[in-house]
Amino acid sequence: MNAPGSGRSNLGSRRLMQRIAFSLVWAAGSLSVLILLIVVGYIVAKGLSSITWQFITTPPRGGISGEGGISTTIVATLYLVVLTVGIATPLGVGAGIYLVEYAEAMARKSRIIRAVVSTARFGVETLAGVPSIIFGLFGYALFVSSMHLGFSLLAAGLAGACLILPVVIRTTEEALKAVPVSYRNGSLALGATRWQTTQKVVLPAAIPGIMTGIVLSVGRIVSETAIFYVTLGGSYRMPTSLLSGGRTMALHVYYLAMETRAFDKAMGTAAILVISIIIINAVINLFSRKLSARIGA
Amino acid sequence: MEETTGACRLRTIGYKLWYGDFCALHETTLDIPSNRITAIIGPSGCGKSTFIRTFNRMNELIPGVRVAGEVLLDGQDIFRLDVVELRRLVGMVFQKPNPFPKTIFDNVAYGPRAHGLRDRNRLAEIVEKSLRSAALWDEVKDDLSKSGLALSGGQQQRLCIARTLAVEPEVILMDEPASALDPIATLKIEELLQTLKKDYTIVIVTHNMQQAARVSDFTAFFMTDENRSGHLIEYGPTSRVFTNPREKTTEDYISGRFS
Numbered sequence: 273m274n275a276p277g278s279g280r281s282n283l284g285s286r287r288l289m290q291r292i293a294f295s296l297v298w299a300a301g302s303l304s305v306l307i308l309l310i311v312v313g314y315i316v317a318k319g320l321s322s323i324t325w326q327f328i329t330t331p332p333r334g335g336i337s338g339e340g341g342i343s344t345t346i347v348a349t350l351y352l353v354v355l356t357v358g359i360a361t362p363l364g365v366g367a368g369i370y371l372v373e374y375a376e377a378m379a380r381k382s383r384i385i386r387a388v389v390s391t392a393r394f395g396v397e398t399l400a401g402v403p404s405i406i407f408g409l410f411g412y413a414l415f416v417s418s419m420h421l422g423f424s425l426l427a428a429g430l431a432g433a434c435l436i437l438p439v440v441i442r443t444t445e446e447a448l449k450a451v452p453v454s455y456r457n458g459s460l461a462l463g464a465t466r467w468q469t470t471q472k473v474v475l476p477a478a479i480p481g482i483m484t485g486i487v488l489s490v491g492r493i494v495s496e497t498a499i500f501y502v503t504l505g506g507s508y509r510m511p512t513s514l515l516s517g518g519r520t521m522a523l524h525v526y527y528l529a530m531e532t533r534a535f536d537k538a539m540g541t542a543a544i545l546v547i548s549i550i551i552i553n554a555v556i557n558l559f560s561r562k563l564s565a566r567i568g569a
Numbered sequence: 570m571e572e573t574t575g576a577c578r579l580r581t582i583g584y585k586l587w588y589g590d591f592c593a594l595h596e597t598t599l600d601i602p603s604n605r606i607t608a609i610i611g612p613s614g615c616g617k618s619t620f621i622r623t624f625n626r627m628n629e630l631i632p633g634v635r636v637a638g639e640v641l642l643d644g645q646d647i648f649r650l651d652v653v654e655l656r657r658l659v660g661m662v663f664q665k666p667n668p669f670p671k672t673i674f675d676n677v678a679y680g681p682r683a684h685g686l687r688d689r690n691r692l693a694e695i696v697e698k699s700l701r702s703a704a705l706w707d708e709v710k711d712d713l714s715k716s717g718l719a720l721s722g723g724q725q726q727r728l729c730i731a732r733t734l735a736v737e738p739e740v741i742l743m744d745e746p747a748s749a750l751d752p753i754a755t756l757k758i759e760e761l762l763q764t765l766k767k768d769y770t771i772v773i774v775t776h777n778m779q780q781a782a783r784v785s786d787f788t789a790f791f792m793t794d795e796n797r798s799g800h801l802i803e804y805g806p807t808s809r810v811f812t813n814p815r816e817k818t819t820e821d822y823i824s825g826r827f828s
């Protein structure tokens with residue numbers, strides 16, 4: 273039998289546990305943030321000395337001492353991001369919508385579709401964990417050699433799109449699944465078609481989640497080196513067309529660190545890389561809020 | 570049948586429904602009259618929700634559902650009608666208020682827009698008329714651009730009713746529309762039902778005996794027991810079912826003498 277006071281008597285120890293648990297998660301949280309701040313701060317602080325307007329606006333000049341700036345690598349990175357995201361987003365979001373909004377209903381009726389869908393799911397999950405160099409090799413074999421695209425933005429963009437496609441599909445699926453079924457039922461019960469329901473109710477609610485996937489993908493493209501080493505080449509000339517090769521900022525950091533003595537410039541490039549990722553994320557977040565409001569109207 | 574006066578709008582004939590192998594509804598035959606309120610009562614799990622989801626074919630969205638028998642809307646087989654058109658004619662208000670994460674205006678305009686109406690003035694008229702009919706206009710007219718999710722539960726439910734009215738259905742199905750509401754909001758919805766029945770045929774599921782007795786013209790009592798899952802026990806004018814039930818089970822249930 274519980275004595276009437278027993279709830280009170282262990283109140284003290286429960287409070288203590290609560291305090292300890294809270295302190296632990298608080299410490300874990302602050303420590304993680306601190307570590308990240310130190311990494312970013314170190315890079316930015318070290319790199320800042322070599323960042324000048326000239327550094328940003330002049331092209332690299334090559335050579336063992338790593339002369340010149342990084343203008344062409346910024347441009348190449350930007351092109352590549354636009355290209356990969358431009359290819360992978362419609363495909364990945366479309367595939368995610370199909371898998372969540374349509375495939376399930378269709379799979380109910382047909383065994384073949386059910387098999388196809390579960391294979392697709394399994395494939396997507398597996399591909400999400402494949403190292404980027406594998407996509408690089410694939411891109412090299414297919415786009416660079418077989419399709420004769422050479423080391424080019426196009427070849428790298430296609431390979432990069434393959435790399436981020438699983439991520440885009442997965443996050444789209446997760447975002448769609450997080451939209452309450454009651455929204456869909458409410459829309460269907462009003463006589464809206466499935467596509468109207470998807471377009472007007474489900475997608476607007478899912479856009480913030482989908483955008484998270486795209487932001488992650490942008491980060492991935494900006495920071496990958498291996499896959500672009502074998503598809504984009506490493507030319508530091510300004511890319512002029514889809515068939516030009518190029519060098520992304522991340523690749524440039526790699527070249528500078530490994531093949532030149534200009535470690536300070538590697539740091540400077542890295543700092544700009546980090547800053548651009550922060551800016552890109554902020555812009556995409558803003559854009560996603562606008563988009564969500566617009567589609568939903 | 571003694572029960573139905575006037576035109577019959579919905580009719581089920583030997584209608585049965587299975588979830589997989591489980592027969593949730595046994596043969597059900599009944600007529601639902603137009604411009605009347607028909608209450609569906611019965612203990613939890615007897616198939617009330619399943620039964621009313623039949624009329625707008627929402628059961629089809631659930632995997633593994635099979636049906637047998639006939640269901641007619643104004644004499645037409647609903648399974649032959651286009652499902653999108655059927656759902657325009659047969660609206661539904663759900664148990665839990667489920668406004669879209671959109672403005673009040675866009676919530677109500679959603680249905681008409683989905684059916685192709687673009688004209689802004691016409692939309693604005695429909696929104697006002699629907700919100701008035703749902704007794705919500707006075708509370709929200711100053712800020713139609715507020716999110717539907719920012720309303721109270723009772724207001725959200727009336728918003729959902731307005732949203733349903735905006736597509737001008739013939740039948741409105743309501744699955745315990747007041748179960749999440751306080752007595753005052755409930756009363757508002759009940760008053761609303763009385764005005765709505767002039768224009769609509771209403772089928773309402775309720776757990777509340779007094780509510781069924783107060784608002785409905787006809788009552789269908791469903792039951793489930795160890796031999797048979799959901800089946801219809803008795804159907805007739807509410808006054809008769811409540812004062813002079815034919816079945817002992819009905820009497821026991823209504824008077825609360827139920828194990």
Ligand SMILES: Nc1ncnc2c1ncn2[C@@H]1O[C@H](COP(=O)(O)OP(=O)(O)OP(=O)(O)O)[C@@H](O)[C@H]1O
Pocket residue numbers: 588593611612613614615616617618619620631799
């Ligand atoms: N999606 C489903 N899949 C399988 N069985 C279901 C499903 N929905 C309902 N059932 C079963 O069908 C029977 C009737 O359920 P239903 O929801 O229609 O009951 P109800 O009368 O509305 O109950 P309540 O008053 O609790 O809402 C129950 O036995 C339930 O377990």
Ligand SMILES: [Mg+2]
Pocket residue numbers: 617618619744
């Ligand atoms: Mg129910």
